[in-house]
Amino acid sequence: MTTEPEHAIDVENLTKRYGDLLAVNDISFNVRTGEVFAFLGPNGAGKTTTVEIIETIRTPTSGTVRLLGMDVTTRKRDIVPRIGVLPQGFSSFDRITVRETIQYYARLFCCRNTDVDGLIELANLKDKSQEQFKNLSGGLKQRLGIALALVNDPEVVFLDEPTTGLDPRARREVWEVLLSLKKKGKTVFLTTHYMEEAELLADTVAIISKGKIIAMGSPDQLIERNANYLVLTLKTIDGAPFEIIKRMGFEPVHDNHRNIKVRVEHTDDLQKILNAMKDAGASPLSVDVRKPNLESVFLKLTGEALREGSVEGVLD
Numbered sequence: 001m002t003t004e005p006e007h008a009i010d011v012e013n014l015t016k017r018y019g020d021l022l023a024v025n026d027i028s029f030n031v032r033t034g035e036v037f038a039f040l041g042p043n044g045a046g047k048t049t050t051v052e053i054i055e056t057i058r059t060p061t062s063g064t065v066r067l068l069g070m071d072v073t074t075r076k077r078d079i080v081p082r083i084g085v086l087p088q089g090f091s092s093f094d095r096i097t098v099r100e101t102i103q104y105y106a107r108l109f110c111c112r113n114t115d116v117d118g119l120i121e122l123a124n125l126k127d128k129s130q131e132q133f134k135n136l137s138g139g140l141k142q143r144l145g146i147a148l149a150l151v152n153d154p155e156v157v158f159l160d161e162p163t164t165g166l167d168p169r170a171r172r173e174v175w176e177v178l179l180s181l182k183k184k185g186k187t188v189f190l191t192t193h194y195m196e197e198a199e200l201l202a203d204t205v206a207i208i209s210k211g212k213i214i215a216m217g218s219p220d221q222l223i224e225r226n227a228n229y230l231v232l233t234l235k236t237i238d239g240a241p242f243e244i245i246k247r248m249g250f251e252p253v254h255d256n257h258r259n260i261k262v263r264v265e266h267t268d269d270l271q272k273i274l275n276a277m278k279d280a281g282a283s284p285l286s287v288d289v290r291k292p293n294l295e296s297v298f299l300k301l302t303g304e305a306l307r308e309g310s311v312e313g314v315l316d
Contacts, residue, residue, distance in 0.1 A: 005069055008033045008156050008187040009054060014063035016049050023049045025211035026063070031204070036178070036188040038202035040195075042302055046211040047191060048160075054189070055085060055158055068155060081109075084149035088160040090142065094134035098125050098144055101133060106151045114151045122184075123147040123177055139170025146177050156187045163197060175200060195295035205294065209302040219294050226300055227292035232270060234260040240282040245273055260284075 009031035016024040041047035056076040106114035123143040163171040
């Protein structure tokens, strides 16, 4: 009786240089079999280079990478049939249907036993199976791309920014497909710019910055280790609460909607702030208290936002 290895991917002391540029700097990590692993990093951090080495597209300068127990530099011929890849900006032929697209890619990769109907159902495309690619929305195209990454029934699936540019509804529909992959026992290596996506989908998150992995763990672990505080948000109609909070020794800031945000280390301080405002007759219109999210952690650790327009950074 054979058992699956604990790790689908093992990276040890991986380094990649391009001349004088050190793109990846001696990093080590592993991805457990059957988990969703999210790889986060700002542009130029070494994220894409690392992923392309794991996918056998690039060769490392030094270090070792093993995928499904095989060295990516010497076993490419054996590895490629066992992985699936959805590249960023996926596109296909405009005038062939969803079903024809899956059939074409199955033949292209010599996958005679591809369950075309099963992939259509997995990607929730049954109602669009006869629709031409050019007529699909962005979310439908991405769901088709995920189906194509599965035509060879891969053990490991690499998804590069699978929901970039999609509206919130389409993004959530893609998330449902990704959760289905996890239920099927696939190992999913996900790169994303959306913190909510990583928090919802990922078992493990690794953050890379300037070629080094600077944090790794479950989303909850990363938040607990790096952002153990609360954020109090107050909606008001005048500036009195801001000054009251400031005089108490806190550091309030305004967000893009002119709401007041203040970082609070202890839960007792929340009541102190609200009591002080009540005593001064400056009750807010609304009060919101939240734990920080993964984006707060990312900002703290890298000093950069993955997406423009973040307001969490004003509290870090």
